[in-house]
Amino acid sequence: MGFFDFLDPTEREYRQRASEKAKEYRSEARDYMSDAEDHYDYFKEYRSEAKEESYELSKELRAYLEYKASILNELGTEVGQTMQSFKDFKIEVRVPAKIKIDANVTSDTLRKVTAGMSSSSNIVRMPDTPSIFKLADLLSDPYEEKERAREERLEARLYCSRMERAKIRMREILDSLRMLRKDVRDNRSCMEEMMGKIRKIMGLLKESMQKDSFTEAEAGYLNGIYKIAGMIKDSLEQSVMGNDGKRTDAYAQFCERMKELNNSLPSAPSLTDRSWLSILASYDV
Numbered sequence: 001m002g003f004f005d006f007l008d009p010t011e012r013e014y015r016q017r018a019s020e021k022a023k024e025y026r027s028e029a030r031d032y033m034s035d036a037e038d039h040y041d042y043f044k045e046y047r048s049e050a051k052e053e054s055y056e057l058s059k060e061l062r063a064y065l066e067y068k069a070s071i072l073n074e075l076g077t078e079v080g081q082t083m084q085s086f087k088d089f090k091i092e093v094r095v096p097a098k099i100k101i102d103a104n105v106t107s108d109t110l111r112k113v114t115a116g117m118s119s120s121s122n123i124v125r126m127p128d129t130p131s132i133f134k135l136a137d138l139l140s141d142p143y144e145e146k147e148r149a150r151e152e153r154l155e156a157r158l159y160c161s162r163m164e165r166a167k168i169r170m171r172e173i174l175d176s177l178r179m180l181r182k183d184v185r186d187n188r189s190c191m192e193e194m195m196g197k198i199r200k201i202m203g204l205l206k207e208s209m210q211k212d213s214f215t216e217a218e219a220g221y222l223n224g225i226y227k228i229a230g231m232i233k234d235s236l237e238q239s240v241m242g243n244d245g246k247r248t249d250a251y252a253q254f255c256e257r258m259k260e261l262n263n264s265l266p267s268a269p270s271l272t273d274r275s276w277l278s279i280l281a282s283y284d285v
Helices: 009-088 107-113 115-121 142-208 216-235 249-264 275-281
Strands: none
Touching: 009 142, 009 216, 142 216, 142 249, 216 249, 216 275, 249 275
């Protein structure tokens, strides 16, 4: 004969309902904890992939920075020599004094560029696991058991919700890192294409210097190329990712400007198409 058999039938029914309700709450709590475990498994997977992605991105960024530095060295040499030729032609070339075309990729430079990467990859902390189901065997009163089970269910549901948010946030960081790697590759490809066009224009400028005269319009091309070099120089110290795990506005603007310039530069060398110079005029460098 069980304990409930000694009670009033109505009281016995109430206690049985409370006990059944407690079992129902605990069953739901276990379901929440099971879902939370699934979220945690995804969280760990995304975090592992994000760390690997961050490592690969760091390597690609260093190569990207070194490429930009090599461009600056190339432009610095070419522009410097051409400027001297301009002086020989008595053509005034107005070059912004603050721009110096020399750059080295140091560990400090890399730290500036990747400032947001380490913090963003660690921004998501795993929620603490709740301590539930501990009093289930100690409570003999079904009403207390029911209330405790209700609290356990609520605690498990909140934990599951926090774990799901952590999983989603880590996935967002992973996606941001992947997108940033794509941005770096796309921007480097864009710059390589643009440099091919600039080299052709520099070749034409050198050919023009074989003449007895040199025009102010032709001098404008050198100023334009020098301004592009200044933009690349400034970009070497821009962080590509902020603490929120997203690319910075400054880096996004640089990518858009490089793309716009590359699209405006003629594929065939020309000293008559000045559309890219008008675009440059709107940029502050």
